[in-house]
Structure formats: structure tokens, C-alpha cells
Amino acid sequence: MVKVEIYSSMMCGFCHRAKQLLGHKGVDFVEIPVDMDIEARATMRSRSGGSNSVPQIFIDGDHVGGCDELYMLEEKGALDVLLAG
Numbered sequence: 001m002v003k004v005e006i007y008s009s010m011m012c013g014f015c016h017r018a019k020q021l022l023g024h025k026g027v028d029f030v031e032i033p034v035d036m037d038i039e040a041r042a043t044m045r046s047r048s049g050g051s052n053s054v055p056q057i058f059i060d061g062d063h064v065g066g067c068d069e070l071y072m073l074e075e076k077g078a079l080d081v082l083l084a085g
Contacts (some may be wrong), residue, residue: 002085004029007044007056011035014067015055021070027083060085 004022006029008015022029034041034054041052048056048063057064059082064070073079 001028002060002083003058004083005032005058006030007032007034007040007048007054009033009035009054012054018055018057018067018070021074025079025083059083 004027006015006018006022008019008031010033019029019031032040032044034044044054044056045052047058051066053066055066057066057070062082064073064082070079073082
């Protein structure tokens, strides 16, 4: 199974939406909260090419983007391919 990581914030509706989609698909993921964690936010920015918004999603270490990009992958049928490894 692939490793899915989500940098998120508690008050972020887009984060909840992205986690809901992954949960609906039965995908286990590692959630990395950045609310009060300066180091986690800096790591997120570094890994995502400078993006400071949440969520930032990674599948097997590859940056997927945010919630909108995750749903676009789903609409194209490409998300299942990525999650299959």
C-alpha cells in the first residue's frame, strides 16, 4: 500500500474534504497538523515547492497538491492508479 501524507489544519474545510475522500476510499493516511508547529509548516513548504496553504498532500513522497487537485485526480480516474502504487 502506498504512503499518503496530508499536512493539515484543524479549522480547514478543504482539509476535511480531502480526508473525507481518502477515508471514503479506505485509504490510511498520516496527518501532519501544522496549526501550531512551525517546523512542520516549514517542512511542508519545502516539500511542496513553497506552498503555504493546507492541505498539502503527498502520495509515496510525490506532491499531489491540495484538495482541488486531489478531487481532479479522482474525476479523471487517476487517483485510484496512484493509490494502487
